[in-house]
Each structure stands twice: as C-alpha cells, then as structure tokens.
Amino acid sequence: MRSPMLNIAIRIIRNIGNIIIKNYEMQNANIYNNNYDSNILIKKINKNLINIITKTFYNIYSKNIVILNKENFFIFKYKNTIWIINPIDGILNFLKKLPHFSISMAICIKGKTEISLIYDPLKNDLFTAIRGQNAQLNGYKLRCDTYKKKFLIFALNTNYIFFKSQNINLLELFKKKFISIRISGSTSLDLAYLAANKIDCYINNNVQNFNYLLAGELIIKEAGGLITNFIGHYNYKNSANMLAGNSHIIKLVISNTENIL
Template sequence: MQPMLNIAIRIIRNIGNIIVKNYEIHNINIHYNNNYYDNNVFIKKIHKNLNNMITRTFYNIYAQNIVIVCKKNFLIFNYKKTVWIINPLDGIMNYFKKLPHFSISIAICIKEKTIISLIYDPFKNDLFTAIRGRNAQLNGYKLRCNNYIKQKNLLFALNNSYFFSNKQNINLNYLFKNNLISLRISGCISLDLAYLAANRIDCYINNNVKNFYYLLAGELIIQEAGGLITDFIGNYNYKNSSNILVTNSIIRKLIISKS
C-alpha cells in the first residue's frame, strides 16, 4: 500500500504545483450556463495540461498496460484490478473567482472498494490521506473525529442548492433557534469532508448527490477518522440515495431526532 500511496502523493503534489502556478495569471471569463467551464479557454488549457501530465506519469509507471477514461471532470485509470479516480480541480468556481479554496482528490480502488485516498489543498499545503484500516492523517498527523457535541458553535457545511431544493429533508430550525449552528457553503465537497475529519467543521449535509465520484476520496478519510456517513434517515446504504449526512454519532442522533 505504501508504495502506491507514495506514487499518489507525488502525482497530487505535481497537480497542485500546476494549479498554483496558473492561479494568478488567468483572466476570468465565466459563462453562466450549465457548462460554464467548457466555454473558458483557460480552464480547458489547465485541464489539458493536467491530463497530459497525469497520463505521462501513469504511462511511465505502468507502461502501456492501462485504460484511460475521462468522465466530465474526472480522469479514471484502470490497471488490472486497480482503478485510480482523479479529480484534478474540485472547486472550479472558487478557482475562477480567485477564492483560494479548492483541492485535488485521488481515490484508488480495488474491486470497487476504496483502499487509498488523498485530498490536497495546494494553497495551504494540507495533504489529507487515508489507507483502509490504517487511520487517516493530515500532513502525517493522525486524524480523529470528535465524538461529542459542544453546547454552541457547531459549524455545518451544505451543498450549493440546499435552501433552493425540494429535497430539503433535514429541518435545521431547532439548531438555529438554540444558537447551536453556523452554516457554510464552501463550493468544494472534498475539502468539506476532509475538514470534517480534521474537526474544522462538525457536519456535512448534501441533499442532491448526483455523482459519488466527488465523495470517494473523502469517504475513506471520514471512515478512517471515525466519522459516520449515512443518508438523512440514518441508513448506511447511502449510495442508493441522493442525500448524505456526514458527522459523528452524537450530532447525527440529534439531527435525525429533530428532523
């Protein structure tokens, strides 16, 4: 496992170097439609450079014995029974707006089970890693989700469309009225999950999950840090749902009981 993790760390840091290098030089030219980033020449160039660099790296490691698939923002590499799922830039809108909150994520899977995951914030140089059965770490230090609830000052992260969706299944009014929570919508799913594992936030709620690839790397980091991932009614078979609730056992019980 460790050699594979070392390769992934090298790749994710190289991706981060390219992203940071180009951060200050691009011109913002956002087109507000369903595929705004497809119409931006710069972001297409960034993705092309990243894809080329990642592909060259994999060819050097695995020779020609890999199958490469591109799915929207993801690069997927198949080598025998091993699948690498890479998101070179999670938080595209933040990157466009020069808001330094975005990340790169890598999930390495065998037989549809994630065995290694990495989330990297190139601006803060925060590298979150996890190996199945061997805990989660931030820059080499062990992560562990707090399994208690503070009386106040809980911080919840939500998906972008939570307040505008008909799928708003969790009632947060009780927590608001009792001044227990503050809310954030960060625009970067992988960092939300990594921050929860590091106790920087206390709960992540998403009621409109369309692509679980965005969750893969963070999922293992959460699990290895002792956090819980369920749907809104507490079922662990959340991949058959379109919603997820990520937190510790105490906050999960509180939320479900008040919803």
C-alpha cells in the first residue's frame, strides 16, 4: 500500500520532471547563441522549481516548512522530517543534450531515509523505495540478485581513473573478468540501474557529498543489494569510498581490493 507521503513525493518529482523536460527541449533555441550562459539557465530553472515546490509544501504544512538550501540541492525541513531534492543529477549531460539525467529525492525522518525516489523524466522511469517495503520501478518490484560470471557492467564515478598504481589489482580484475566500464554522469541513475540489474556494480572512490547517494542507497538496500566500503565494512559513510552490488559482486570485488586502503 502506497503511503500518503510517497504520493506527495511522486507528485512533486513528476512536476519537477515536467519543468526539466520543457527546458531541455527549449535549449536548441539558445545553445548556439554566443550569449548563452548555462549557469543562468540552471539558476532560472532552480528558481522556478523552488517556488513551485515551496508552494506545494506550504499547502501541506501550512507554511511551517523551513528551507535549508535552495541551490544545488533543495533541502526542506518540517519538524523531524527533511526532504533532500537534487533537481538535476547529471547537469552536464542535461546541458550537452545528452539524454541521461535524473531527479532524486530522499525523505529522512529522525536521521533515517524512509522514502526515496529517482526519476528519469525522459524515459518516464520512476524508481521508488519505502524502508522495509521493497523497491520498485514503475510499480514493479526490484530485486538486485542477478549474477553472471561474464558480461558484467561496472559503473564508476569520474575520479576512479585516477586511482594510484597500488590499485592495479582492480584493473586486472576488469581485464580478467571481461568487465565493461561505464561512467554515465548521473550517480542516481547508476544506483537505480544497479537495483534494477541493469548494471552489476557501482564503485565510487571519492565520495564528497553523500546527498548524491541518499536516494539510491535506500533503493539498493530495499532491492536486496549491499553497500560497503572497499574493505567490506558497512560504515561506508565514514569512508571516502563506496562499493555497491549484490553479495556475489561485493565478494568478487573485495577479494581483489585487499590492498587498496
């Protein structure tokens, strides 16, 4: 049974998606203009979004909502509930007209993520999760349990290629297992695709802002996946690195990263 808070979140994230798509489609008129400024475009979009979202929250919470941030992330607080919204995860893809970006939303209550959503407005794919109630893609339950010994796809963050030479064992793993590598530019979609078995592993060796990972974290866990650091510990939030996949993939990668830290 869908929760009332999830219903509100879905309405908000779809409204955000509609605005993002309109601006995405309008870019062709300005993209080759010498006066075109991508920063102005993003600020204009964010200003429009923050007004619409704030109005929605005011209707729900009777103006008791507090806006903590309204730049890269929109962060709203109502009593013990915090809404963390990333309006465009994959801004460079969006600006370059590369059709791979998403909107992410995490609803945290008393410090725990209880509801999360990741929405690809171009494909109309909506990933959702409620703590303790599984994860879904467009209403269909997700299970992060597929494991094939060949044709594995690993998604990496952009800094992974700058690993020091002592981590060559992972590169050997990629070659030995014929692992294909993807750097997509949208962290949220990487994590959502992992939960949906579209990719097999996500590796991030330079976690600087965990807000980018909050929504995907709950979706992966509710789909049965695991998240650790590179030595298999679950306190990855206190590490600079993160490894996500099902139990078979985690075991495979950790066995090849013994000397990373």
